[in-house]
Amino acid sequence: MGICAGIDLCDDHIAIRICGETEVTVWPAVVCREKKGEHWFVGEEAYRVALSGEGVMTDKLLKLLSKNGTSTVMRRQYTGSELLTELFRKVLEEKTSVTDFSCIDRLCVTLHKLDGQLFDKVKASLAAAGVAEEKLLLISHEEAFIYYTLSQEKDLYSGLVGAFDLSEERLCFYELMMVRGMSRPCVVAESRDVEEAFHTDILRKDSGRTLGDRIITDVAKRSMEGKAYSAVFLTGTGFDRIDWAQNFVSYVCLRRKVLQEKGLFAIGAAFAADDSLRAETQFPELMFCDGRTTSEISMNVSIHERTSRLMLTRAGSRWYGLGAHIEVIPEEGTRVSFLVEPFDKTKEKREVTASLGDVTEIASRPEKCTRVAVDMRFSSADRVELKLTDLGFGEICPASGTEVQEELSL
Numbered sequence: 346m347g348i349c350a351g352i353d354l355c356d357d358h359i360a361i362r363i364c365g366e367t368e369v370t371v372w373p374a375v376v377c378r379e380k381k382g383e384h385w386f387v388g389e390e391a392y393r394v395a396l397s398g399e400g401v402m403t404d405k406l407l408k409l410l411s412k413n414g415t416s417t418v419m420r421r422q423y424t425g426s427e428l429l430t431e432l433f434r435k436v437l438e439e440k441t442s443v444t445d446f447s448c449i450d451r452l453c454v455t456l457h458k459l460d461g462q463l464f465d466k467v468k469a470s471l472a473a474a475g476v477a478e479e480k481l482l483l484i485s486h487e488e489a490f491i492y493y494t495l496s497q498e499k500d501l502y503s504g505l506v507g508a509f510d511l512s513e514e515r516l517c518f519y520e521l522m523m524v525r526g527m528s529r530p531c532v533v534a535e536s537r538d539v540e541e542a543f544h545t546d547i548l549r550k551d552s553g554r555t556l557g558d559r560i561i562t563d564v565a566k567r568s569m570e571g572k573a574y575s576a577v578f579l580t581g582t583g584f585d586r587i588d589w590a591q592n593f594v595s596y597v598c599l600r601r602k603v604l605q606e607k608g609l610f611a612i613g614a615a616f617a618a619d620d621s622l623r624a625e626t627q628f629p630e631l632m633f634c635d636g637r638t639t640s641e642i643s644m645n646v647s648i649h650e651r652t653s654r655l656m657l658t659r660a661g662s663r664w665y666g667l668g669a670h671i672e673v674i675p676e677e678g679t680r681v682s683f684l685v686e687p688f689d690k691t692k693e694k695r696e697v698t699a700s701l702g703d704v705t706e707i708a709s710r711p712e713k714c715t716r717v718a719v720d721m722r723f724s725s726a727d728r729v730e731l732k733l734t735d736l737g738f739g740e741i742c743p744a745s746g747t748e749v750q751e752e753l754s755l
Contacts, residue, residue: 351614369608489613504575511583
């Protein structure tokens with residue numbers, strides 16, 4: 346059995362949890378290259394080398410990556426992707442004690458929000474570090490929170506579950522709810538970045554600790570008042586200690602369980618990685634969160650004169666990398682119809698159409714003499730990119746090569 350692990354990647358830290366182990370290892374998300382050689386350092390060691398004047402350090406790697414930025418180190422310009430590759434390589438080497446990552450069976454990386462373009466870049470950095478693309482899984486913090494919560498004792502999520510994530514870059518409140526009484530149990534997770542976020546450096550002084558306690562207590566009251574929570578989790582580097590937040594702790598601990606969890610999202614990512622390798626999931630609940638679809642898309646098709654429903658995507662699927670390819674012969678012209686049905690039954694299902702348009706060469710053909718290739722790819726949870734291509738109809742009606750691209754809003 347190879348290595349299975351989860352990584353939480355943020356601008357201020359990177360945390361990793363190996364499946365089967367209890368410890369989560371957290372490093373500051375910084376890299377440093379020595380001045381007199383090619384060796385790289387990460388985390389606290391990177392700070393030490395940089396402070397000694399023996400190396401050049403770079404931080405905020407995710408921001409650098411998302412903005413296609415570069416950093417000049419020892420007269421050489423490095424892209425954000427190259428620097429992130431070094432971070433991944435050193436962290437994986439230190440945690441796994443191997444340099445050949447072919448032994449990794451699954452690596453799940455979780456980011457704060459699911460951004461398709463950013464995920465593509467993170468995948469490229471991991472591939473450059475030596476992790477095969479087919480062994481990668483990428484999810485949002487909301488989904489990692491779901492996996493973490495469902496791995497706990499059931500009494501902890503018998504009601505609403507909350508989580509506060511306090512780091513150098515953000516204060517975020519998460520909420521999770523189990524939805525029962527349906528054909529299949531569902532779990533819904535949502536999050537909100539708090540505008541009143543503060544840098545954790547202020548907690549080094551008494552006045553800053555008092556201010557931080559007041560801010561986070563106010564946030565807790567606004568977010569939680571009038572709701573019944575069975576548990577609240579505290580995570581992030583800001584909660585490594587909680588002696589600065591006495592008023593906050595007094596409020597959240599009232600009639601509910603409160604637990605500190607270092608590296609909560611890395612743990613959730615590890616559970617997701619492990620679950621993806623199993624023949625049968627440990628988590629049968631439908632999941633709805635950032636990174637999962639909320640509607641199913643289908644088509645009514647006729648096969649051997651029998652009408653049936655062809656399911657293209659199901660609600661609760663991960664949209665990153667999700668797509669479909671089908672070839673159809675439209676009943677009328679080149680119009681292809683799709684049925685969009687939200688999982689929330691209070692919302693109406695609707696029919697949407699796409700067409701190759703009024704191309705003369707195609708419009709002059711007899712009915713049902715046009716074959717159309719439909720390629721579907723999700724660009725976000727509620728947007729689908731469609732490409733329709735005219736394939737003609739054998740030798741009777743040669744393909745025109747016409748292509749039409751549309752965006753379908755769900």
